[in-house]
Amino acid sequence: MSEKNKKENKDDLMEKIVSLCKRRGFVFQGSEIYGGLAGTWDWGHFGVALENNIKQNWWKKFVDGRRDMYGVDAAILMRQEAWQASGHVEGFHDPLVECKKCHHRFRADQTEGKCPDCGGDFGEVQQFNMMFKTHIGATEDGSSVSYLRPETAQGMFVNFKNTVDAFHPKLPFGMAQIGKAFRNEIAPRDFIFRVREFEQMEIEYFVRSEDWEKYFEYWKGEMLDWMEEIGIDMNKVHEIEVGDGDRAHYSKRTVDFEFNFPFGQKELFGLAYRTDFDLKNHKLDYIDEEKGEKIVPHVVEPTFGVGRAILAVLLSAYHEDEKGGEVRSYLKLKPNIAPVICAVSPLLKNKPELVEYANAKVYAPLKAEFGRVAWDDNGNIGKRYRRQDEIGTPFCIVVDFDTLKDDMVTVRDRDTGEQDRIKVADLKKYIKEKI
Numbered sequence: 001m002s003e004k005n006k007k008e009n010k011d012d013l014m015e016k017i018v019s020l021c022k023r024r025g026f027v028f029q030g031s032e033i034y035g036g037l038a039g040t041w042d043w044g045h046f047g048v049a050l051e052n053n054i055k056q057n058w059w060k061k062f063v064d065g066r067r068d069m070y071g072v073d074a075a076i077l078m079r080q081e082a083w084q085a086s087g088h089v090e091g092f093h094d095p096l097v098e099c100k101k102c103h104h105r106f107r108a109d110q111t112e113g114k115c116p117d118c119g120g121d122f123g124e125v126q127q128f129n130m131m132f133k134t135h136i137g138a139t140e141d142g143s144s145v146s147y148l149r150p151e152t153a154q155g156m157f158v159n160f161k162n163t164v165d166a167f168h169p170k171l172p173f174g175m176a177q178i179g180k181a182f183r184n185e186i187a188p189r190d191f192i193f194r195v196r197e198f199e200q201m202e203i204e205y206f207v208r209s210e211d212w213e214k215y216f217e218y219w220k221g222e223m224l225d226w227m228e229e230i231g232i233d234m235n236k237v238h239e240i241e242v243g244d245g246d247r248a249h250y251s252k253r254t255v256d257f258e259f260n261f262p263f264g265q266k267e268l269f270g271l272a273y274r275t276d277f278d279l280k281n282h283k284l285d286y287i288d289e290e291k292g293e294k295i296v297p298h299v300v301e302p303t304f305g306v307g308r309a310i311l312a313v314l315l316s317a318y319h320e321d322e323k324g325g326e327v328r329s330y331l332k333l334k335p336n337i338a339p340v341i342c343a344v345s346p347l348l349k350n351k352p353e354l355v356e357y358a359n360a361k362v363y364a365p366l367k368a369e370f371g372r373v374a375w376d377d378n379g380n381i382g383k384r385y386r387r388q389d390e391i392g393t394p395f396c397i398v399v400d401f402d403t404l405k406d407d408m409v410t411v412r413d414r415d416t417g418e419q420d421r422i423k424v425a426d427l428k429k430y431i432k433e434k435i
């Protein structure tokens, strides 16, 4: 395939994903009816479901599934002193250039030579702080300045003492948080990949200084395991050692997990050794009872963007094949992640006996058990299958006239299209075994 065709194919894949996400109610452009707000996206019903499943899976593995992890849900707004101490006021910058002619602004590391919009010359590179600044209360002076947090991490560091005092954890232990972060990106782009408002899932793992390398390797393995668990195509994941000049101001070692997105190999998640940088700057310490001394623990930080996790999962799950002479697109999502586990349909929606049976004996009990169950009686069965395939629903259950006689339903598998006849009484068990 020529380079041009390869590029077109890749652009095509992103277009297909963006269009599927809108058509099927996963993701919409933020403020769309007012022309859109760059770098913001809104999640629709199935997007929220996918997002919740991914977050719940993460929490289950990294918090509920462990004995050494403490959850936090800190306020997004914090006192400006926290961001001064963390180094973000001083150092959370991206390089910016402005075109002298049209005054459009770009990230200096993403443009070369002339302005791509008008061909004009660029001025000097300036440092642009990416935090959204605001004022707390009615007074707009220096003392009321605050910022929307650019990482959830600081919400954990500022609660380090509270957590230690409340739970008396022994080292090593971790704090975990899922929440919104905001960055005034100069060039938001690539759908939900680089946005201005997003969610992070972060862990601050506190260790003795001499142990950091051991736990860095350990967390690398845990991160890779989780990526596989949610269905990210591991052949497209690369571990990249981030060089000296490219690491964040707090990090002494960073490994980025990059993914082959259609628009290039880019950062998916990151793992950083933050040393004692944050705790020291917040003037926090810890009494190590084992050693009988006051120490400042060191931090290994696995960090995950929710939106990027979703994009990698969608790109890994998107498939096309041919069914009945037509191209069908489907999301091969793992059942534990899929927004809908199964869809229930009466074969014909104008036959009350089928609708009644499907509703009372199949849909209602499955809905009560799994929640993520859809009722779908729109269009013919072929259309319903196509729709559920695009949502990534692993099983479609159809109630037909035979069901009324033998209490068995057809269960169709999303990936193979194969159909099984299953007893209605066995449906819960059948589905539980698959998720």
Ligand code: GAP
Residues within 6 Å of the ligand: 150, 151, 152, 153, 183, 185, 192, 193, 194, 195, 196, 198, 200, 202, 267, 268, 269, 270, 301, 303, 304, 305, 306, 307, 308
């Ligand atoms: N606490 C460390 C930290 O924030 P980061 O590498 O700047 O590190 C962590 O961000 C993760 O957040 C990234 O690996 C990525 O998944 C996600 N992320 C960062 N900036 C983002 C943006 N503008 N849009 C979407 N996700 C982003």
